[in-house]
Amino acid sequence: MDLSKLNDKQKEAVKHIDGPLLILAGAGSGKTRVLTNRVAYLINEVGINPRNVLAITFTNKAATEMKERIFSIIGDTALQVQISTFHSFGYRIVRENYHLLGLDKNFTILDESDSVIIIKKILKDINLDPKQYNPKAIKSAISGAKNVLMNAEEYSRFSNTPWDEIVIKVYRIYEETLKKSNAVDFDDLLMLPIHLFKRNSEVLEKYQERYKYILIDEYQDTNEAQYKLTKMIGAKYRNVCVVGDGDQSIYSFRGANYNNILNFEKDYNNAKVILLEENYRSTKTILNAANEVIKKNKIRKDKNLWTSNEEGSKIKYYRAYDEKDEAHYVTSNIKQLHSEGIPYEEMAVLYRTNAQSRVLEEHFMLENIPYKVVGAYAFYNRKEIKDLIAYLKLIYNDKDDVNLIRCINVPKRGIGAKTTDKLQMKADVEKVSIYEVIDGGKELIFKNLIEDFKQKASESSLTELVEYVINKSGMKQELLNEKSIEANIRLENLDEFKSIAMAFEEHNGVVSLEEFLMQISLVSNSDDTKDEREKVSLMTMHAAKGLEFDVVFAVGLEEGIMPHTGFDASKSDIEEERRLFYVTITRAKKHLFLVNARMRLLFGDRSIREESSFIKEIEEEHIEFQNKKREEISTINKEDKFYTEDVDFNQGDIIVHDDFGEGVIINVEKSIITVSFAYPHLVKKLLKKHKSIKKKQVI
């Protein structure tokens, strides 16, 4: 195997075979290269069975990338290596041992909102006001407990506040409900395997024998459950290799504990430790700035990340007038850089909160720049998609009461709240699922429909089933009858979902409903199936972890946003925010832009924004200040005045749509106009008086 492209430290890590190994890999130090080469080396050079190798990554995206890279080194053999996220891996264990966990074979995974709905219902049942006791807060308390592997009993042992009492009470009923629904939640995918291993050493041993070589990426972001799972499976052979960087720990809000990486040497004595400190990614300027920033953190292990790359251009800092000016600054620089030959896919705009993407998107559309919003799982959160998934989940597991309630009246069948309440009560009394107690009325027609779907599921392909459900449920007809643009968009989304199913089927051969449901529960973005090249990436700073781009725009660098301080400033963790800022700037290879706004529309009103204290932590010698052209700012502000509420549309008029940007009217009929938008939206039919449309006046 050719290891000539690796430096000495990297080679050492790749060639380490048996025993615990800790790789402390600074940003851009080539850890993915090390991990992929190490897997390849173990298999090709050492002769280890690929089935005995387990590689865990943090995101599905990283897992896919790792598979591809190992495939490119060793070919088909790579397919036998188990590469997945912790949650997918946990799912696998639960599925292989469902009978030992009190589940039926066809258990389903509830998503976050399903869980919250269940908790709301529990609160009502025990006569507590969901307004006083926030269901989401209770969900996250339960989640937190599960992540430290506490069940309700254990939780109750060291808690005493009235709030805890309520959480415990809800937690107990919540667990009963899950069991009754033959369902698990996200946290169970980690917790259940651990409980199983504790109880049943034979099963544990089976997995220890199976996964003799374990590699964990992003180890600084593992939580207690993930840590424990790794430790248990690795306990027998101790061939545990973890890679991480304490400075890039950014998920403590989700229970991640970067002490896990600091304590690795204590947990695994005689662990080999390798430091990767040469950065291959960024220019000297960018890396120096990053080092200056992260040095401000008090709780950290100092290290010396260096690069032999060139000095590079200075970091550009622009303090915009407002959020629109900020977006405009970003798009105009992107246009400029693109004209200089930098491809769009080598540029990214990173922001702290998802809400910031909207204004940016509007400007990208206005300026005709192709872009994609990465990691936006908004698609699966759309009503019509959730309804359709509810059908699929119910077909697969008819004990899933939440999803039954969700779709029983979609489309409207005259089964309202009264009926479902009655069914729910009956089911509660008889201690069975709602599905089971249905024995008459309009509900029975629905039940028969689901039975028909089950039949269809057993005899046709996944795509055929999806198509069948969309049609036969009546969802399609209801939307067709509506004849509004919203309904049209929904129809398109249902079609899009069908394409996702089809792509999945084509990609993996014949696919079961089970696998498909697992996939859409565990994988947030569907974008992997589509061709996403030649587009600028828009994403949160968190989502950017592990990625790199020639050009990075870090936007919204204002106190309160980045560093983010919620309603309770004392609760926010400035050091974690700083690590996030560090992760952000180290994504950039060649050009880094820091941007913020003096004024921003936030939570409904305009507020004056102070610049982020993090910017001041970078030495001025690395920064080129961009504020010169005030006249540019004033033209931007005038833009608002171009738009009016006029609905007297004529062919040839230019309108602006909130989502699709500027377009030309090519046809007018009654209340509908046909508009040609720029790529990627093209021609759309719209309702004249829709609130998202404004006419552009010629002044």
Next chain:
DNA sequence: CGGCAATGTGTTTTT
């Protein structure tokens, strides 16, 4: 039951 209007409420990051 379903549709609409008024009112209220929460706003970080994600597998």
Next chain:
DNA sequence: CACATTGCCG
């Protein structure tokens, strides 16, 4: 601001 929920009426 965007949404979810509530209350009222046909």
